[in-house]
Amino acid sequence: MANLSVNIYNVRTPEGMKDYVTFLPYEYVFANGLVPEAIIGQLLRPLQPGEQISPAIFARNRIFVDFMHSVITRHAPNSDDFIAEARHQQDGYVYIIDQRTKTPQGTVPPEDIVGRFSVKDGVCVAASYEQNQAHKILSDTGFFQLGMELQACLLDELMKLRKMV
Numbered sequence: 001m002a003n004l005s006v007n008i009y010n011v012r013t014p015e016g017m018k019d020y021v022t023f024l025p026y027e028y029v030f031a032n033g034l035v036p037e038a039i040i041g042q043l044l045r046p047l048q049p050g051e052q053i054s055p056a057i058f059a060r061n062r063i064f065v066d067f068m069h070s071v072i073t074r075h076a077p078n079s080d081d082f083i084a085e086a087r088h089q090q091d092g093y094v095y096i097i098d099q100r101t102k103t104p105q106g107t108v109p110p111e112d113i114v115g116r117f118s119v120k121d122g123v124c125v126a127a128s129y130e131q132n133q134a135h136k137i138l139s140d141t142g143f144f145q146l147g148m149e150l151q152a153c154l155l156d157e158l159m160k161l162r163k164m165v
Contacts (some may be wrong), residue, residue, distance in 0.1 A: 004151055006053070006143055008043065009034060019043035021053065023155055035161045037067040040137060053138065060137045068154060069131045072096055072115060072146070075153040077124040087122040094119050098135065099145035110134040114146070 004023040011018050011034065021040045022029070041060040043053065076082050076096055085094045093116040097104055101112035114135050118128035137144050146154060 004155060006040070008047070008053075019046060021058070024158060028159060032162055036061065036063040037161055038064065038158045040064050040143070053143075055136070055138050055140065058138050065137060067157075068146075069115065069129070071154045071157050072131075072150060073129045075150060076129075077117060079149045081147070081149070082117075082124070086117075086119040086124055089119050090122050091120055093117065094124070096146070096150075099147050100139070100141050100143075102141070111136040111139050114144070 005025070007022055007024065007026065007029075009020050009022065009029060011020050020034060020042050022034060022038050023040065024034065024038050039061045041058050041064070044057045044059055047053065047057075077086075082094060095108075095116045096114040097108055098112040098114055101108050103109075110132065111134055113132045115129055115131040117130075118125040135144070145151065
């Protein structure tokens with residue numbers, strides 16, 4: 001799985017029309033609706049023709065951010081890459097690095113550090129995940145990228161949610 005596709009849906013709300021941003025495909029949203037956890041954020045104004053979504057016109061959705069971190073908490077420690085890094089690190093922290101970063105092996109900007117887990121003796125310490133408050137869901141280099149395994153888990157869990165009508 002490559003980067004997830006970002007889709008914009010114009011939704012009628014009690015406050016008026018809003019442009020919501022999500023990873024969910026049209027067919028899924030049409031059939032199941034759009035739950036708050038699946039809304040990455042909203043556009044602060046409509047896009048102009050040819051304009052890309054940028055941090056200046058995007059507001060993240062805290063409900064989505066919390067959901068994303070809950071998925072990371074549950075799934076990252078079970079991934080092969082995480083287990084290998086924890087064994088290598090032995091004691092300290094294993095960081096979840098946003099894959100959009102230009103310097104994954106060097107100094108990673110704070111906005112590209114998603115969070116971290118404590119490790120002891122090469123094993124993840126239970127309930128040790130700390131999200132990085134400085135991480136940006138959308139930066140000048142694009143939307144966050146968790147890597148193939150975690151993005152697949154995120155999309156899978158989002159698609160399991162159902163709108164309660």
